[in-house]
Amino acid sequence: MKKSSYIRYVGVVTASSVLLSLPMSLQAQPPQISQTVFMDGLENPWDMAFLSDGTMFFTEKCKGLSVRLPDGTVNNLLGMGGTDGYSMTADDLFCKGQAGMNGVALDPNFDSSRTVFVYSASRMGDDPATNRVLRLTVSDDFSSVSNRTDIVENIPYKQAPTDHPFGDAGAHNGGRIRFNPGDGFLYVTTGDNHNSSLPQFGDNLGSKVLRIDRDGKAAPMNADALPDGFDARTFTYGHRNVQGISFHPQTHQPIIAEHGPWHTDEVNALVPGGNSGWDPRPNMAGRGDCPDNYCGYEPNQNEGMDPEERRKYMPMTDYETYPDAMRPLWTNNNYSQGISSTAFLEGEQWGDWNGRLVVSFLGIGFGDTPVGQRINVIDLMPWGPTIMHNTEMPLPAGPARFRGLVMGPDGSLYTAVDEGQIHRFTAE
Amino acid sequence: MVRIVMCAITFALLSTHLQAADQEAGKNLYLNNCAQCHGPTAKGMASFPSLAGRDASYLKSRLETYRAGERVGANSGLMIPNARNLSDEDITNLSGFISQNFK
Numbered sequence: 001m002k003k004s005s006y007i008r009y010v011g012v013v014t015a016s017s018v019l020l021s022l023p024m025s026l027q028a029q030p031p032q033i034s035q036t037v038f039m040d041g042l043e044n045p046w047d048m049a050f051l052s053d054g055t056m057f058f059t060e061k062c063k064g065l066s067v068r069l070p071d072g073t074v075n076n077l078l079g080m081g082g083t084d085g086y087s088m089t090a091d092d093l094f095c096k097g098q099a100g101m102n103g104v105a106l107d108p109n110f111d112s113s114r115t116v117f118v119y120s121a122s123r124m125g126d127d128p129a130t131n132r133v134l135r136l137t138v139s140d141d142f143s144s145v146s147n148r149t150d151i152v153e154n155i156p157y158k159q160a161p162t163d164h165p166f167g168d169a170g171a172h173n174g175g176r177i178r179f180n181p182g183d184g185f186l187y188v189t190t191g192d193n194h195n196s197s198l199p200q201f202g203d204n205l206g207s208k209v210l211r212i213d214r215d216g217k218a219a220p221m222n223a224d225a226l227p228d229g230f231d232a233r234t235f236t237y238g239h240r241n242v243q244g245i246s247f248h249p250q251t252h253q254p255i256i257a258e259h260g261p262w263h264t265d266e267v268n269a270l271v272p273g274g275n276s277g278w279d280p281r282p283n284m285a286g287r288g289d290c291p292d293n294y295c296g297y298e299p300n301q302n303e304g305m306d307p308e309e310r311r312k313y314m315p316m317t318d319y320e321t322y323p324d325a326m327r328p329l330w331t332n333n334n335y336s337q338g339i340s341s342t343a344f345l346e347g348e349q350w351g352d353w354n355g356r357l358v359v360s361f362l363g364i365g366f367g368d369t370p371v372g373q374r375i376n377v378i379d380l381m382p383w384g385p386t387i388m389h390n391t392e393m394p395l396p397a398g399p400a401r402f403r404g405l406v407m408g409p410d411g412s413l414y415t416a417v418d419e420g421q422i423h424r425f426t427a428e
Numbered sequence: 429m430v431r432i433v434m435c436a437i438t439f440a441l442l443s444t445h446l447q448a449a450d451q452e453a454g455k456n457l458y459l460n461n462c463a464q465c466h467g468p469t470a471k472g473m474a475s476f477p478s479l480a481g482r483d484a485s486y487l488k489s490r491l492e493t494y495r496a497g498e499r500v501g502a503n504s505g506l507m508i509p510n511a512r513n514l515s516d517e518d519i520t521n522l523s524g525f526i527s528q529n530f531k
Contacts, residue, residue, distance in 0.1 A: 044473060061474075097475040097502075161502045168475055168502035302505045362474070363464050366506065371464050401464070401473055418473035 030377075031351040031427035035397040038414065038424040039068065045416035047176065047404040049106045049116070054409055055142065057116055058422065061100035064093070065118050067142050077145045078118070078136060087144035092122045097168040099131065099157055102175025105186060107214065114138045115214070116145070117186065119175045121157055131155035133177065133188055133216065151216025152233070156206035158193035162292040165262075165301055165366075167194065172241040172259075174206075176341065176404075182252025185211045185219045187235065189242035189256065196281040196294045199238050202230025207278065209242060209256065209270060211235035225273025238275040238325065240296070240316065244341035244405070249355050250382055255329070257339045257359055261296045262366065263307035264316040265332035265339035267359060267378070269385035277317035277325030285321055287313065304367020307334040329385050330359075330378065337372030338362030341404045345377070347411035349427040353377055358393065360402035360415060373399035375415070375425075393425065449484070449524020450517075457522050461510065470530035476503065480530040487523035495519070 039045070044061040054070040057077075064079040064086055079086030080093040080101060093101065099121040107115035114137050123129040133152040136145040158171045166172075172191035179186050188210040192198050198206035210233045211219040218232035226234055235254075244257030254270040261280070268276060282290040290298050299305075299313045311334060317325050332339060341360045345353050356377050363373035379389035401418035408414050413425040458470075465476040472478030479487065493500050494511035501507075514522070 165505035166475060166503070167505065171475070297505075302508055304509060365461065365464055366509065373464065403474075419467055420471075420473075 030353060030391070030394075031349065033394050033396065034426045034428060035395060036424045036426065037397065037421050039422040040420065042420045042422070044100070044418055045403070045420065045422055046101065047103045048406045048414055048416060048422065049104045050406065050408050050414075051106065051110060052409045056408075056414075057104050057106065058416070059101045059104050059118060061102065062095035064089075064101055065104060065116070065136075065145070067138075069142060075143050077138070078134075078148075080120075088146070088148070090122075090148070092124050093120050094123055094129070095121065095170070097158075097170030097173075098166070099170030099173040099175075102131075102173065103177035103188075105177045105179055108179050108181070108184065110138075114140070117151075117177055119155075119177050119188065121170065121173070122150075122153075128159055129157045131157050131173065131175070131190070133186075133212075135214065135216075151214070152188065152205070152210070152212065154205060155188070155190050155210075156193050156195070156198060156204055158195070162194050162294065164194050164291060164294060165297050174242050176243055176245050178245050178247070180211075180247050180252055180254065182247060183211075183219070185213060187211055187245055187254060189245050190239070191241035191243075192239070192278070192280070192296070194292070194294050194296060196279070196290075196296075199240070199278045199280070200275075202227060202234060202237065205231060205233065207237060207239045207241075208234050209236045209239065209245065209254065221272065225271075227273070235272060236270045236274040236276060236326070238278050238322070240276075240278045240280075243403075244339070244359070246342040246344055246357070246405075248380065248385065249344050249346070253385060255342055255357060255380075255385065257342050258316075259339055260316050260332070260336035261310070261314055262301070262369075263310040263334050263336050265336050265361075266316055266328040267330040267332075267339070267342070267357075268326055268328050271326060274326040275322050275324065277315070277319065277322045279318055279321060280314065285318060304369070307336075307369070329380075329387055330390070335369050335372065336364065337369060338364045338401070340402060341415075343405040343407050343413065345413060345427075346407050347427070349411050351427065353427070355382075356380070358405055358413060360405050362401040362403065362418065363399070373401060375402055375405070397423065449528070450521045451525050451528065453518075454521035454523075454525025455529075457518060458525055462522070462526075465506075470526055477501075479526050482527060484523040484527040487526055488519055491519045491522065 048058045056068045076086040079089040081091040101120040103119040107113045135149045137147040174190035176189045192207040223232045241259040258266040280296040359376045363371040375393035404416040467473045470479040494507040
């Protein structure tokens, strides 16, 4: 059983404005925010999914899937290879680097289906490891899972280290999964594995956002928007490493967070068949050879340098090569600071922040880039993806490596932090 | 004569090794430069390794290697620029603080 900590911090908002587009008199009044340590003693918690009564499923990257019941009881459900104390242990599931058990999502019809989905790295026998999306049935008393079905089996996983920053196996692994309340399909975010042959090619599921049904089959309308020859499970392509996805409250348009290459983290509003314009191949677009055939951190992957100069050499969105590429909503002022997850605030208690997009950052200390551990609060136009205002969530309990964001049924914002906790932000 | 030289070398090495770390300076360096990735208790996070339980000589050796621009391990690209401007005193203080406080 996990130890829950209820140290309470209350802070008055002193949010600093990052981008102002309204006169002071018309600026939204932010709510008063508390930041609570909701769970402690976890190992690299990665994602959460809630039922309406507060039951919370959560993943730990190297341990597996567990559920916290409203009374605080924790049941360990699906363990990775080598773990103890789980109702089911799967020896093929493993963690390495950024890979492991990542995203979790609940079937919107959970009350009748009892179905949960998770994204995890898996190695079956002597076959190369992949990432998979697993479907499991949860017992009535939430004590166990059964009926494992792997609905996606071939999301690329980085097999071996390469000569790059964060260059270990398992890198650029994507891993967020969410149901879109608009169309009912499951969206799955993936990464480029430091492999330049993935993003712009449709014969693989890396560097993509997938749109699938509960059996892992392609959403029927995907193919209409895709280039010829693309895997029909693909919704969008040309991404670098997508770890965040949520859906606009009114339009249900997918909004993603995408890690940048030592510059330019992106928030993107996705359109079916869209190309996010990431193409780190060597010997094209003015580039020469690159370490291990991946230019993702060039022209100088081990030294700090002006992000604008980096962008010119290795753009996050290459408009010259791909003029129809999706244009990002926000580029984090040309910085890469470990953009991780997104969600939309919901509820009147958030005041003028009700309906705003929140975007989390892990923080990266490299070169002259500020570390940047924070959560941004972004006001999008009600009926379209245009940024009206961008500020920061107050952090009265301090910054952390904010990994995953989810709205809870109590109207609080929950965030998994790499330090081993789940924090709760409540508006009062 | 050889014996005297050897004794002098040994004494010099021991003096360097046993140089007292400034715990407060090490703490400040750690919290401002290392904790965001290795964690507030140095147990490691995400793809960043644990430093807990490492002895001071190991930590010192790694930091000196990175400072020299030499690659060791998958995160060398991150550690080399972070270590480049560390002084000998910084490395002693950091190694001492981490090894003493994160068992």
